[in-house]
Amino acid sequence: MITTKDLRAIKIFEDLPEDQLEWFIGQSEEISAEPGEVLFREGDRADHMFVFFEGELQGRIERPGGDLRIFIAGPGDVTGLLPFSRLQNFSGTGRTVGRVRLGRIHRSVFPEMLQRMPKLTERLVTLMLDRVRETTRASEQRDKLAALGKLSAGLAHELNNPAAAVKRTASSIREVRRELRGAFLSIDRLNLTREQRIFIAQCEEAALKTIETTDSHPLSSIERSDREQALEDWMESHEVIEPWKLAPTLADAQIDTQKLEEIAQVVGDALNPVLARINYSFVAGRMILEIEHGASRIFELVQAVKEYTYMDQAPEQEIDIHSGLESTLTILAYQLRKKSIHVERNFDRSIPKICAFGVELNQVWTNLIMNAVDAMKDGGELKLRTCQYPLDVVVEIQDNGSGITPDVLPRIFDPFFTTKGVGEGTGLGLDTAMRVIKKHRGEIDVKSMPGETVFRVSIPKAKSAVNPQ
Secondary structure: OOOOOOOOHHHHHHHHHHHHHHHHHHOOOEEEOOOOOEOOOOOEEOOOEEEEEEEEEEEEEOOOOOOOOOOOEEOOEEEEOOOOOOEEEOEEEEEEEEEEEEEEHHHHHHHHHHHHOHHHHHHHHHHHHHHHHHHHHHHHHHHHHHHHHHHHHHHHHHHHHHHHHHHHHHHHHHOOOOOOHHHHHHHHOOOOOOHHHHHHHHHHHHHHHHHOOOOOOOOOOOHHHHHHHHHHHHHOOOOOOHHHHHHHHHOOOOOOOOHHHHHHHHHHHHHHHHHHHHHHHHHHHHHHHHEEEHHHHHHHHHHHHHHHOOOOOOOOOEEEEEHHHHHHHOOOOHHHOOOOEEEEEEEOOOOOOEEHHHHHHHHHHHHHHHHHHOOOOOOOOEEEEEOOOEEEEEEEHHHHHHHHEOHHHHHHHOOOOOOOOOOOOOOOOOHHHHHHHHOOOEEOOOOEOEEEEEEEEEEEOOOOOOOOO
C-alpha cells in the first residue's frame, strides 16, 4: 500500500500538506511487477502518470534487428502522461528491470488534482519541460549517431578507393623504377651519338606529354585492338623482346608503326633498350598521375568533411547555403552513385550568406537527401534548387520516387514515426530536421504525389539562428 512516507521520499512531494498527499494516494493505484514484465507496449494509449518507488523501468523500441533504448525511470521519478502533456501514445515498450513498485494515477483525475494540489501542478509542468528538453537532446544524439553511421560507411568507401589506388601504384612503381634503370644502363653502354641521345629524349618527352590527353581522345575497343596488334606484329618482325608487353603502353603513348620505323632508323641496334625506356618512362609517368589523382580525391573528401562539420570554426556564423549542399553531396556521393541517381542543381548563386549553425543545417540536408535516395529506385533523379524572397532563403529538394501517401503525410515529422522497414530507420530524421529549422526561425513544407516529392526549407535572411536551449 502506498503511504505518505513513500511520496515524501520523492522530491516534488516532500513538502506538500498531509491532506493533499492522502487525497493523491486515494486516487492512485499501486502496481507491483516482477523482472521483465511489460507495463505498456509501443503504440498503447498513454492514460496514466507513474510515480516510481522501487526498481527500474526501461522504455525501448523493440525490433528484431536490435532494441533502441529511449528512456529509463527509477526510484523518485515521475513519468508517463503528465498534466498538459500532448503525449497520446507510448513511443516504446516499458519493460521492468528487477522488481518494480510504483503508483499510477489516471488522466481523468488530472482536473481535480490541478485544483487540489496547485504546487504539485507547477512542479509537474516544470518536470514536463525538463523532460521535453532531455528527450529532445537524446533524440538528437541518437539521430546524429544513426546519420554518422551511414556517413561513415559511405565516406570509408569513398576514401578506400583512392587510398587503395595510391598504395597499389606506390608499390608497383618500385618495379617500374628497376626496369627503367635497367633500360638507361643498357643505353649508356652503347656508343650512341649526341644526336641519337637527343632524339631518344625527345621521343620519351613526346610520349609523356600524351599522358594528360589520352583520356580526352579515347580509342574504341576495336581501334585500340587494331593498333596494339599492328605494333606487336611490327616489333615481332624486328625481334623486339616481349612485344606483347610493350604494345599496349606504346598504343597509349600514341606511337604507331610509322613512329617505330623512325626510331629504328635513328637508334639502330639500340631499339630494344630505347623502346623499353619509352615504355617504362610512360608507365612511371602514368603511375605518378594516378597517385596525384588519388591524393587529390582524398584531399577533396577531407576538405568536404571539414566543410560539412565546420571544423575549427565557430558553431554559429555566416554560411553559404550552396557550400553546405555541395559538401553534403560529396559526403553522400557513395549512396548516390550506388543507386545511379542523377543530381540536377538549379542554384541561385546571388543568395546572400545567412547567420546559422552550419553543422546543424548540413544535418538537415543530409536527412532530406537520404530520405529522397531511399524513396527512389535505381536511376532516380534528385533535384536541388535554391532561390530567395525578400525575407527568406529557400532550398528545395525534390525526388521522383514513390511519393508519400496522404494518410502518412501529416505524421512524417512526428518523432519515431517511420515508413521504412524494421531496422532501417529510427524515425528521427525529419523530426530533427524540423527542430533545427524551427531553431533558425524557418519552416519546412512538403508536397508529394507519386513521382514527385518536394521538401521546401525556408530560412530568414536576417540573423536566423537562436541560442540553443
